[in-house]
Amino acid sequence: MELRINRRALIGLGVAAALTASSFALLRTDAGTASSHREAPMIAGDPRNDNTDVYAFVSPDRADTVTLLANWIPFQEPNGGPNFYPFDTRSRYNIKIDNDGDARPDITYQWTFRDEDRRGTSTFLYNNGPVTSLDDENLLFRQRYTLKRITRHGVRTLVSNGVVAPSDVGPASMPDYATLREQAVHGLSGGGKAFAGQADEAFFLDLRVFDLLYGGNLSEVGQDTTKGYNVNSLAVQVPAADLALRGDVRRNPVIGVWSTTDKWSPRGYTQVSRLGNPLVNEVVSPAGLKDAFNALPPAKDADVAALVKRVTDPELPKLLEAVYGIKAPATPRADLVEIFLTGVAKGNGPIAADLNSQTLNKDAGKLRPAEMLRLNMTVPPAKDPNRLGVLAGDLQGFPNGRRLGDDVVDIELQALAGAATSGKLVAALTDKVDHNDKPILRSFPYIPLPSGVAVNQR
Template structure:
């Protein structure tokens, strides 16, 4: 299979080369950084800045827009008072868009937060009575945010003093949480913005880390994240607002990732980065996880230690050792497409142009880089397939990411070579047997379900 999208330039950048001194410097710089669902060592101690998931999809009910979501703070226990969960006021949260293929952001949406705390020395309570609106005096702690749109042409404030939807303290405190959620949706030109608590929509059996589902696929079928909440930043914007030259028809592909910049004595330092799901969990080795998340995507292809983890991944070797499913031959050009360039028609059995930057007529030379890529011109699927592209649904992951895409099963199949053959690997076809979220997704923005107020730790029947 020939990789037609700048494969030679990728090889020249060091796919098979040795680490240079400059590469080592990049990998060792800013080692106080980390990202995603506790998968990098240092971010486990900084959950407010831990970016758990990024989603990007054409809005199903407003197809002239795209919806972008970034979630933070993994494993929020709903009853985690009296100090409930908040965004970090010392950080800037970003969703970044590359629309010309150089792996440098062309549009950045940036949130910053401030606290309004009226508790003082009078009470420990988050609220001292039922909260029926965001400005209810019974709500004693709330967060506000500023949302900016940053481009090479300047900075524009989209929301000057937005109110964050509070943590769901329970039915006595917040008898109609849906109303609070709706009040926290702010209108912006051509779309909407939201910041606040949501259901943890990422569904997975995390016993995959117990020697790959117990070593015999006995540990599957349990949604580890069920019942937990996260904090969500969400945007709905016109397609042309993020497209190259403002023309989504001519330039339909965007690259999307999220970062957090935390204030330090050296100024703001990037402490979180997330594009495609599971990259830092199952692609990047432990020694590189913190450093990888300090990098900007344009650095990815210049670091052979990172690229090698794509062309010669660890997971298929582990699956072969545990389950006897033979690992595909290396180098894995199919994974270079999936992770670094975007899948393109003619390079393999998937006969569709999905998210190759080459589709943008005005784009320059592609810089291979890890990010979530979305082709905004692919129509919304009436009956989505949870396996996305591998399930015959071109609107699904890895063409962007919808809330219902089963990214764990998709990623395992991709690692095992499904994109090479165009068929699922039968031995692993059942995946982790967690095929959907426990709560239905909403029909309107921000689509992600309301947060739970019920403790994850429920009594066991008969105990």
């Protein structure tokens, strides 16, 4: 199928959404910024607080556990010294879980960081010799962290003096970075694990979607824009029962997951980043909502008419029709409400499947629609994962959680074009970047080791 641009239709297409006064009041732009790879105006100047991706999946090698992983600080050039890429010591980094469907966090895993800097006025170097362990005296700058588990019953410290895997300075400085990664995996009581440190940017895509949707004729595809860059990752692996409502995975198999960053200011901590499903704020939200969306707690999503409208009447299908002639599905899009706001269940909308809505939890109350990544923890790991996830019959893949190998760009393009209800894929509708350039690791935290080659040398 050859797709050609219809420039006249594109010029005539109205794509701006008006904000009502009440909606704008709920979306206070002074309170927050955005996440997902610098896609909002304000967060572009604050990369240490920019939350780029969230992953949630049943651990492939420990099927009774769930791995939650979130990334920050996008587009890290491997040779970005001398300061490299530390976490912000004045921020709180959170992964939040809603297991009863009220759109409020029932469990929060929260990381805070502190610097250990021995350079003083004597050197500019990150290290002054080869670093072979996390406590190596040659490592002059390191970060330590505290990890807490917060519930309505109280706060429990899981890790009090964890060491962050450092930025990978290079092979002369860190000849065996895999060992440093391994040492940075911290065991938790009850059989869990935690990690904080640098990693390869596992999100793969061609970002030229913003040039009139891949050049207007799909000629600008096949280039992994994030190839070679690194991120900072935070991850926990815990028994599924630790996340399930009332600790009962069989009765209450579904959780909702999102991450946030709380930044310190004279007014106290303020949420400046929020991320659940990939690309929501990047592609679904218009420019006028991007900064404000990430200050909003999920419990208020359903109150913002302008935000809900961007799901029920999204912009991208109209652009696909204008540019490529792919007919946009009829609105309102109840299928997208299921994918992004309620989870997929037979009682929620037109997608005829019980998959990942908290309405499937027998002990849950009334569901409040909210944007978050939802995972059914009873779906076992796929023996042969398919990059297109649920659309290809692989029920462990996105939008049922998100694995590191899920091709979320292609999945969301197809879903926005109507594939979740029609069952039909548009073969040409792809960015032709099907996988990351580095393989997923077989053990926690699974995300590949950081790249050590300058991006402009690739």
